[in-house]
Amino acid sequence: MAKHHVTATVNGDAVEFLCDTQQSLLDVLRDELGLTGTKEGCSTGDCGACTVTVDGRPVCSCLVLGVEAAGKSIQTIEGMASGSKLHPLQRKFLEHAALQCGYCTPGILMSARALLERNPDPTEEEVRLWLAGNLCRCTGFHKIIDAVLDAASEMRKG
Amino acid sequence: MSEMRYEAPSTLKAAVALLAEAKGPARVLAGGTDLLIQMRSKRVEPELLVDIKNIAEMRSIAVEGGRFRFGAAVSGMELLEHEAFAKAWPGVIDGVKLIGSVQVRGRATVGGNLCNASPAADSVPPLIAAGAMVSIIGPNGRREARVEDVVTGPGKTSLAKGEIVVSFELPERAAHSGDAYLRFIPRSEMDIAVVGTGVNLTLDGKGVCSAARVSLGAVAERALLVPEAAAALIGTKVDAAALERLAAAASAACRPIDDKRGTKEFRIKVAGVMVRRTAEIALARAKGNR
Numbered sequence: 001m002a003k004h005h006v007t008a009t010v011n012g013d014a015v016e017f018l019c020d021t022q023q024s025l026l027d028v029l030r031d032e033l034g035l036t037g038t039k040e041g042c043s044t045g046d047c048g049a050c051t052v053t054v055d056g057r058p059v060c061s062c063l064v065l066g067v068e069a070a071g072k073s074i075q076t077i078e079g080m081a082s083g084s085k086l087h088p089l090q091r092k093f094l095e096h097a098a099l100q101c102g103y104c105t106p107g108i109l110m111s112a113r114a115l116l117e118r119n120p121d122p123t124e125e126e127v128r129l130w131l132a133g134n135l136c137r138c139t140g141f142h143k144i145i146d147a148v149l150d151a152a153s154e155m156r157k158g
Numbered sequence: 159m160s161e162m163r164y165e166a167p168s169t170l171k172a173a174v175a176l177l178a179e180a181k182g183p184a185r186v187l188a189g190g191t192d193l194l195i196q197m198r199s200k201r202v203e204p205e206l207l208v209d210i211k212n213i214a215e216m217r218s219i220a221v222e223g224g225r226f227r228f229g230a231a232v233s234g235m236e237l238l239e240h241e242a243f244a245k246a247w248p249g250v251i252d253g254v255k256l257i258g259s260v261q262v263r264g265r266a267t268v269g270g271n272l273c274n275a276s277p278a279a280d281s282v283p284p285l286i287a288a289g290a291m292v293s294i295i296g297p298n299g300r301r302e303a304r305v306e307d308v309v310t311g312p313g314k315t316s317l318a319k320g321e322i323v324v325s326f327e328l329p330e331r332a333a334h335s336g337d338a339y340l341r342f343i344p345r346s347e348m349d350i351a352v353v354g355t356g357v358n359l360t361l362d363g364k365g366v367c368s369a370a371r372v373s374l375g376a377v378a379e380r381a382l383l384v385p386e387a388a389a390a391l392i393g394t395k396v397d398a399a400a401l402e403r404l405a406a407a408a409s410a411a412c413r414p415i416d417d418k419r420g421t422k423e424f425r426i427k428v429a430g431v432m433v434r435r436t437a438e439i440a441l442a443r444a445k446g447n448r
Contacts, residue, residue, distance in 0.1 A: 004164065021162040021207065024194070044195050045262050046348070057235060057264040063194050064265065065187075067164050068209065111260065132347035133259020 004067040010035070011079030019066035026050045028066035029076060037077035037106050041135070048134035051107035052076045058114040060133075077106035080113065089113055089151045098147035100138035108134045112148045120156055124149060166209040170216075170295050170324060173208050178297040178320030180206045186322055187211075188231045189265035191258060192274040216269070216324060219243060224330035230269025230292075230323045234281075235260070237268065247328060248443055249337025249356060253284040256341055259348055269323045275309045276350075278376040282309070283356035284339035286373040286383050290328050296321035306373070309380040332369070335360040336443025340436045341375070342428050344419075351376040352420040355408065355433040357440040359391055365445075367391045372404070372433065377412035377425050384411040387433065396441045404437055405430035 003018040010033065017032040029035045029052070041049030043062045050061040053075040080087045089109050092098070099105045108131060115122060115130045122130070127148050128141070136144060164187075167173045177184050182205035185193055196202045210216050216229035219240050226243055234254045237243060244251045257266050257280050271281045272292070286306045294301050297320045308315050308323065317323070337358035343349035354375030362368045372387035387407040394400035414425040 021164040022197070043198060045191055045258065048259065048261055051261055054264075057233075058261050059264045060191075060261045063189075063191050063262070065164070065190065065194070065207075068187075068190075068211075114260075129347060130260055133261045 004070075006067055006070045008069045008071065009073040011075060017066070021065065021067060023066045024062050025052070025054075025064040025066050025069050025074070026061035028069070029061060029074075032066075035076050035078050039103050039106060041103070041107075046133075046135070047104070047107075048111060048131075049104050049107045051110040051134065053110060053114055056114070056117075058111050075110070077110060080109060087113065088154050089116070089148065092147040092151040092154070093144075096143045096147035096150065098139060098143040099136075104134060104136045104138075108136065108144060112151070115148070116152050116155060120152060122149075122152060162204060163206045164209065165206065166212045168212045168214075170213055170322070173210055173213060173322060174295055174297060174320055176206065176208050177322065182206065184208065186273070188267040188270040189233060189262075190270075191262050191266040192270060192276075210322065225327055227325050227327045228268070229325050230272075231267050232269075234258075234263030234266050234268070238263065246331050247284075247288060247337060249284040249339045249358060249440065250281065250288055250290075250328075252339040253281040253354075253356070256280040256339075256351075268326060272305065272308055273315055273317070273323055275311070275313050275315050275380070277309075277312055277378060277380050278351040278354065279381065280339070280341060280351055280354060280375070282381040283354045283373040283375040284337060284358075285326065285328075285356075286381055287337055287339070287356035287358040287371045288328050289358070289371055290326050292326055293324045294321050295324050300324075306381065306383045311379045332360045334362070334444050334446075335369075336440045336445070338436045338439035338443060340432050340439070342420075342432055350419065353377055353425050353428045353432055354381075355429060355436045357391075357433065357436045359396070359437070359440050359444055361441075361444050365395050367394055367396055367400075372408065372437075374408060374411060374429055374433070377414040377429050379413075382411060384408060387411065391437065396437060401434045401437060405434045408433040 007016045039049040041047035045060040045063045184206040185204040187209040216231035219228040339356045341351040341354040356373040359370040370388040370391040375381045390403035409430040412426045
């Protein structure tokens, strides 16, 4: 069967790609579009390393088919900084040492940004619950939570 | 890897025709959070995927004559964000909120949670307690079914070839009524129910329970409606003695398996504990203390 010809928007840019039905959005981003910032962890939707947003909603890109991206607007970690200017969340992750190996970080940043867009002043519990689908095996999570809360505080001050 | 056809029809009629005419294995694709994992592990190898998310009726949430109807392809997050629905059916929201993570709920649908037919599906017991009906369409037209009659066992449903669950309809909310769902898991998030309990009850003007429905998840081959447990509440003020009888009736209805997440004995005992707590929350909500 012929491959699907899909057009979508990724980080604000119109893109088109060819994919098989079986290919996940994660595979498409990494292998067809060369956007390797999004990581593959478990491939079962448990770890959140592959988190991107589709029409503003965080999802595990391993659990979305590439063909389902047709007509959608996708945001990945590559679209988070403005040129060399880091997003406040990215800066606070560095300041708080909220990463060690860094493999989970793109997914956590994408999830955290989606939270702060909906709730600019979350409690610690709200941050922890929202990020329950993002696993980090290095940090023990405390520094991640601190960084998100600190970034939220800074972003509220504008 | 075999070739797999993907179709995303915009009408129910076209979706039914695709499924009914499929020669090989076919699957409905809603949120895909169970299906894609099953495909990757080769537990299912469909030749045809019918993506139903372009069908307007399956994506809408509406209230008609006090009755909520939501499409089977509405995502968990869309339902959670619907303030009027959440206010009317907080117990259904309790269940949907426990499905996977934020990312999973961004895709996963209640229709998929039901049709995947896991005995531990968290949205199913509260929908059974709510008295929800499903509208099903197939090659022979439309039919209605009670939610508790859709799943027949692990991975098995009463749907015929070509049939699709289109939408869920909840009854009109009576005054002084409330519902709740609790599950037992060893941690707070991202786990599969060891026991799930749903209670929906209505009080009369004197605070006496005039109607109740009680459901159990993860303690049998499918989620159960337990009329004996509901009978323990009806006619009482949901006092300590009634809760005691409720717990005993719920435990008696369990026929669980032993597995790594809980033994039979544990599940039977915990079902009684959880159903009592669930009834207390439903009671508080019925009294307006949300």
